[in-house]
Amino acid sequence: MITTRSQRWRDRRSSWVPAASEIDPRRFAVDVIDTVTQAAPFVRQHHYAASMPVTRLSVGLFRNGAGGHSELVGVCIFAHPVNNASVPKSAGLNNPRSACDLGRLVLFDDTGGNAETWMLSRAFKLLRQEKPEIISVISYADPIRRIDQHGQVFMPGHVGTLYSVMGSRYTGRSSPRVDLILPNGQPISSRAISKIRNAESGQRYAVEQLLQAGARAPLAGEDRVAWLADLEHAGFLRRQRHPGNHVYLFPLTRAAKIAAHGLPDLPYPVLDRSALAGDVTALPLLRMAA
Template sequence: MHTTRSQRWRDRRARWVPAASEIDPRRLAVDVIDSRKVAVPFVRAHHYAASMPVTRLSVGLFADGAGGRPQLVGVCVFSYPVNDASVPKNAGLQNPRAACDLGRLVVLDCQGGNAESFLVARAFRLLRREKPEILSVISYADPVRRSDGQGRVFMPGHVGGLYAVMAARYVGRSSPRTDLLLPDGRPMSPRALSKIRNAECGQRYAIDDLLRAGAPPPRHGEDRAAWLTGLERADFLRRRRHPGCHAYVFPLTRAARHAAARVPDHPYPVLDRSLTDGDVTALPLLRRAA
């Protein structure tokens, strides 16, 4: 079945507002924000992943707040691609730096149903102004329903309805993978786990994320890869197979549209809210947006 509601976020839990509800554009503003000081605290407080990707640009949605002061009610984060191969595969561009990912999109539930498209459309314009070398944006929709340790659903899964409404090209799924889930149901980033295993720069933050989630600290001199293996054996980290996220492309220039045309597109996936676990994509994929 299809939902008539728009997904929002607050305190890392999915919220819903009527899709027919509308914002008042006169009371909203969109602008570039400081990633570390402004975007990171907001994303960690409200996005289900509670983490921030390596960022190229962050854009904020502001509403009228108390005393006429602007209040941050949404954030759009443009990040580096998940890997260099994803750019030619999804966007048709050979230069990996010519595209970026829409790494995080968070809008609070105090905003109307069309707030996301309002934010994203204006964020694209700011991205072109601030980072003219970026020609396309790749976005992923995670269709897997996620629950915490108590069985409470905090991310119901989605198939990218917003991206379809905005006429993005649907180019299929990312590669299937195996996620390592924390006790609260959040997946650990494969890149963060790789940094720990290989003692790379940035491993301290990834380790701290595990410790904050309740993991026992590694013993003095303990090999980090062995420590992660021990967390799996103790069921602190749980493996779960993931079928792959739905991938969409927004070409931002004429050259990007020509490049994207070389990548086959497919009918938009359809959401099935009757499913109570796993992938919420309805099969077969038959519908294409008008």
């Protein structure tokens, strides 16, 4: 099935592939790849978030070249769920390890239309082979348009059109939240902030993220909660309300489909192409008419 447009990434900038183009399956292959040496460098270089989630399986899209040589042109990351509570809520499963998130999907802009669906269908099969305990995949679409300090859009926001094309189940939105936004327009994850505030394992890496973004270093003996509050007071961090990501479910087995029977099964959201900032989800027609 051909989508109207496909969003692609290269060097952390998005582009759109017209529907007139289409992937040539004879030139591509999909296989499991090493997370540390292959997937992580690719994602950090090309995905707008420039970060890797905690990964359970990495799958690569390869373009076949002359002389048996191949080039990595896309990566799919199956990640640990954002939290254990998301699995029963979004997949209807009690065991957190029985589901995973589609944490990252990054494809080059020259792989042709439909490359996402072609790659994902094969990646799901590899996931079942390599991790048979995983029977559902949860995917999130962030509808908030992200703009950097120069006024350039680096993440246009999306509503999950790819997931609807693949016949996934739309279950609604995740919980609304308040994001802390860096000067470059990137949100810093709530988990990273929590690690700093509560002095949890991994807080050093979270602090380093802020320092690399230009934050002042904590003073000797300065309480980390007070440090974060001062960064916000000084305007380095700003708050932005988020209505929640769109949530999609891919049940991969009959048992997964049965487990999902009690979940909402809602109409797919629609992209508002006229939106210049904020949530790019089109409002329901009844609400628009009100």
